[in-house]
Amino acid sequence: MKIEQLNNAKIPIVRINKRLEQFKGKVLFKEKLEQANKTLAKVGLPDLPKK
Amino acid sequence: MNYSRYEYETEEELFFYEFTSEGPKGNIKKLVEYSKTSVENVYNLAFGDYDEEKGGIDDKSITNNGDSQKVLATVASTVYAFTGKYPDAYIYAAGSTNVRIRLYRMGLTNNLTEISEDFFVFGLKDEKWEMFIVGEDYDAFLVTRKNRKFEL
Numbered sequence: 001m002k003i004e005q006l007n008n009a010k011i012p013i014v015r016i017n018k019r020l021e022q023f024k025g026k027v028l029f030k031e032k033l034e035q036a037n038k039t040l041a042k043v044g045l046p047d048l049p050k051k
Numbered sequence: 052m053n054y055s056r057y058e059y060e061t062e063e064e065l066f067f068y069e070f071t072s073e074g075p076k077g078n079i080k081k082l083v084e085y086s087k088t089s090v091e092n093v094y095n096l097a098f099g100d101y102d103e104e105k106g107g108i109d110d111k112s113i114t115n116n117g118d119s120q121k122v123l124a125t126v127a128s129t130v131y132a133f134t135g136k137y138p139d140a141y142i143y144a145a146g147s148t149n150v151r152i153r154l155y156r157m158g159l160t161n162n163l164t165e166i167s168e169d170f171f172v173f174g175l176k177d178e179k180w181e182m183f184i185v186g187e188d189y190d191a192f193l194v195t196r197k198n199r200k201f202e203l
Contacts, residue, residue, distance in 0.1 A: 014132050017060035023067045028084050028108045029097035036088050036095040036143050039175070039191060045090065045141060046173045046180035046193065 074116030
């Protein structure tokens with residue numbers, strides 16, 4: 001794919017690589033996930049603006 | 052996105068993405084991960100340099116490959132892909148260092164007009180979420196699709 005096509009596509013064209021299946025079920029950024037869980041437990045989620 | 056971005060590859064569930072940063076420091080593999088948090092439908096977004104030989108990730112590295120805008124635009128693009136498959140998802144992102152947090156903020160600021168068309172964007176300040184304001188300092192960011200019916 002040409003980069004121009006890629007740049008013009010807001011919705012990206014996704015290419016699958018089976019090699020990345022090796023990460024399935026793993027957490028690569030454990031510290032960040034733990035920190036995210038701590039923060040989310042404390043602050044929860046924001047209310048979405050009403051339409 | 053306003054910036055050019057790298058082509059990337061992913062796996063079928065769209066939780067992991069890989070692309071290669073190209074610059075004066077050479078070709079550096081980057082890995083983006085979306086992981087489930089303890090809150091339903093909320094996913095933690097993280098990315099860093101991937102050392103294929105060691106099989107390890109470094110999310111604190113400052114690569115200085117001269118392409119941070121392009122790298123951020125690529126990561127932002129994965130948000131479109133991921134939420135295309137999981138339209139109800141909230142994406143949480145916090146930088147591992149202050150430099151990283153500034154980098155995230157810069158990426159959101161530079162692309163806010165376009166991102167805001169499709170996403171609600173929140174910043175975490177003093178342990179409270181607020182709608183993202185350009186120029187404000189935040190500890191973390193949260194985005195979720197406005198149009199949840201969208202699918203890839």
